Amino acid sequence: MSTDNPEDGGRTDRWQSMVMGAFHLDETLGSKEVPVDGSGTAAHAQHYLETLLEVFPSSVDPLEDFEGYAVRRMLLSLRRALEHQGGH
Secondary structure: OOOOOOOOOOHHHHHHHHHHHHHHHHHHHHOOOOOOOOOOHHHHHHHHHHHHHHHOOOOOOOOOOHHHHHHHHHHHHHHHHHHHHHOO
């Protein structure tokens, strides 16, 4: 399946979501919204991951969309790492 065909379940849109979200996260972390000591950065990163998990839902089938499945697994692992770091 082509990743550029909008009829493929919006695959192009999800890559754009990843890129735009990454730019937004970088801008947020570089702004004065985040204390100089870096506290609160995990919350911003977790929000970004949660947003992407909506774009890469649990319905992603690894046999039909291995790339999407791989991204979802990575997002889940990163979310779990942030949760452990924060003591959740």
